[in-house]
Amino acid sequence: MAEIESAALDQIVDASAAVLGLAIEPAWKPEIRANLAVTLRLAAMVDEFALPDEAEPAPTFEA
């Protein structure tokens, strides 16, 4: 996953807020965007780590 540009982050923030019904004040946006950038950078470290298709997630459901 490549580094995400600032304009793209703004689009993610706006679209997610609309989908989730979150009212975001313009003044909060720079900080949300900065947090999202850090989170997506860390998530990319996990994303790029190859695991087999059979890998189970840690939480397991018991019927």
Place this chain on the structure above:
Amino acid sequence: MRAWATAGEIAAAVAGGATSAVAVVEAALARIGERDKILNAFTAVTNERALARARAIDADRANGRPVGPLAGVPFAVKNLFDVAGLPTLAGSRINRDRPPAVADAALVGRLEAAGAVLVGALNMGEYAYDFTGENVHDGPSRNPHDTSRMTGGSSGGSGGAVAGGLVPIALGSDTNGSIRVPSSFCGLFGLKPTYGRLSRARTFPFVASLDHLGPLARSVGDLALTYDAMQGHDPDDPVCVDRPPEPALPALGRGSDGLRIAVAGGYFRRGASPEALAALDRVAGALGAAREVEIPEAARARAAAFVISTTEGAALHLDRLRTRAADFDPAVRDRLLAGAMVPAPLVVKAQKFRRWYRAQVLQLFESVDAILAPATPFTAPRIGQKTMMLDGAEVPLRPNIGIFTQPISFIGLPVVAVPVPLEPLPIGVQIIAAPWREDIALRIAHALEKSKTVAAPVPPERRAP
């Protein structure tokens, strides 16, 4: 009893009649009244309840009834534990509107069943999404070793109350380091047990798949005494395992002989201050731990823990973010809002990575019994501090506080944080064991305490002249 008496000493004195539970509790309440104006560890003091409970213990003793292994020991809990009659704040303003809890948290009940006396609820970072111990609504909890400095968080009041001599034991929670960080900054012993060991029933959650509860204390004996009193299955917490209690206190005296102890290298030596490395070397030296092991992919584990925390936290708070966003601590709100916007496949991948990483680390434990690592990269920063110098570079403070604790709680390993009494400020070392082997980490901590390698230092202004 002196202010610095251990829980074990207090319980013995109360059980033997050398003092009364009422006298012990009155003294604790007086200390809180005097010292907490500065430390800001407490958000509620339960005077009446505590005195009623103490009178009942004294009556039991007078009538020849058993008083329990923690008889008359004052304790306090992070304010995310339910305390009957109080709203469970979890460090927030929003939760002040909740109805008062109708019953105590399970662990409060277990400690009181063992004779301990709850004296109050403790300050914490909002919704436990914090490593500093600062709180915008209640003010920062202050480090007893230097009140201009952070306690660490998010169990900040728990650290301040125990290190400041207000109570001998406190309970906290640890999702990514929130017991071990304040233990390090405040110079305390802290136990984060194995994930699923202790009941979380009737506590306010943060990240369900990472939340742990545990004690902070000024001695290893008190940590074990408290931990043993809280063990046991509880059907009210679906994560709490059905496993018989495995008391740690009786085994403490077995020491560390014969245990294979290694030091975590690589990731755990990068980004550590000279103090953190000096403390680690001192502990490793005392234990003769010469072997170094590499915990594989620790940086990625920390990244995955970060992703799971922010997204599960966002899910927990989504309705509050919709309806009361302006009432959050702005820093917490903006992290949670960002967490709500992370694409779902990345979260699932983090949970898949988690199982892979767990298997790798468990393999390490086939050839070692315990691994040593720094608890925090540095000693307690100043309250309000935003950046830190590490390896000659200025780095943002807050996200770096938990870099050494996150990869460990990520897979639920038991850890005892032990305080190395460096001057002017203490710093902690993590003793990490395999799942369900809290006993091993506690034995090693006890051996280090006996050799005076580690100790919970008394704050300067509280030392006798």
